[in-house]
Amino acid sequence: MHQLILDTDIGSDVDDAMALAQIMGSPDLELLEVHTVYGDTRLRAQLARRYAALAGRELVVVPGAVETLSGREVWWAGHEGTLHDDLASETVSAGSAPERLVARLREQPGELDVAAIGPLTNVAKALQLEPQVAGWIRHLWVMGGSFGDDKAEHNFKSDDVAAQVVLSAGIPTTITGLEITQQVAIEASRLERIRAAGALGAALGADIEQWWAYWSETWNVPHDPVAVLVLSRPELFKTSDVGQVAIQVGGDGAGRSVFTPDAGGSVRIVTEVDAEAVAEEITARIVAAGQAYAAPHGEIDGDGS
Numbered sequence: 001m002h003q004l005i006l007d008t009d010i011g012s013d014v015d016d017a018m019a020l021a022q023i024m025g026s027p028d029l030e031l032l033e034v035h036t037v038y039g040d041t042r043l044r045a046q047l048a049r050r051y052a053a054l055a056g057r058e059l060v061v062v063p064g065a066v067e068t069l070s071g072r073e074v075w076w077a078g079h080e081g082t083l084h085d086d087l088a089s090e091t092v093s094a095g096s097a098p099e100r101l102v103a104r105l106r107e108q109p110g111e112l113d114v115a116a117i118g119p120l121t122n123v124a125k126a127l128q129l130e131p132q133v134a135g136w137i138r139h140l141w142v143m144g145g146s147f148g149d150d151k152a153e154h155n156f157k158s159d160d161v162a163a164q165v166v167l168s169a170g171i172p173t174t175i176t177g178l179e180i181t182q183q184v185a186i187e188a189s190r191l192e193r194i195r196a197a198g199a200l201g202a203a204l205g206a207d208i209e210q211w212w213a214y215w216s217e218t219w220n221v222p223h224d225p226v227a228v229l230v231l232s233r234p235e236l237f238k239t240s241d242v243g244q245v246a247i248q249v250g251g252d253g254a255g256r257s258v259f260t261p262d263a264g265g266s267v268r269i270v271t272e273v274d275a276e277a278v279a280e281e282i283t284a285r286i287v288a289a290g291q292a293y294a295a296p297h298g299e300i301d302g303d304g305s
Contacts (some may be wrong), residue, residue, distance in 0.1 A: 009118030014211040019224035025289030035097035039074035046090035056293030064097025068159035100127035104110040105136035117224035124162035143227035145257035158256030176227035197290025238272035
């Protein structure tokens, strides 16, 4: 059992919501808190609370950094939230995610994993508040970067300064980059299984379908769920030896990432994936999250009472 804090920019690409649902359906993960980052973090937090409620969960959700350390303008299409009525009614925690992260890690140094599936601004700000955070995180799991080409992946590009701060801090880290996540797809047959999994599945299925329509596709890449699954099912992946990751800061190539093996480093990258098995595991865990709450409540509501 891993105790986990999820740091997410939920509310843009639908994969953040998928990752949250996946975690809630993972018996090997204890989700302690959700922290939101990048742009309208309060709305993102309310959306996370709504997804948790649909799964019958009461989650602590803390809004975090609104602006990037890089000063780069926030990109947020906001497709998912448009399908969720009255999000303003969802209660989120007071305070700010970077301060909360420092406090939780101070209480349990070396015990908590952090999954950072958005820009790394919250984690970078936590390090600025308390440099010991680098030694207090048990392991950091990151969706970001693109290794072996010149692409600048969205999370690292959105806050290249934060990515550099975090990835040079010496935190034990595993990064799953685009060259791995893009090998995995969620297609129509899996969407139907998700949609059938109670209220959570129905809501998430609608959001996935909306995302497909936006891109005129009938499938999507579950970037963030893949990165989170490395924690739970490492046997479905291969990783590099430890090394260092350099981030280009500023300029046309801002956010580009380069991995260099180094026995003195603290970062490893995922190098191979069993794509079909990973897609199935992601789907099964999302379905489990929806069904866990759907069964008893379906019985109660079946006669309209």
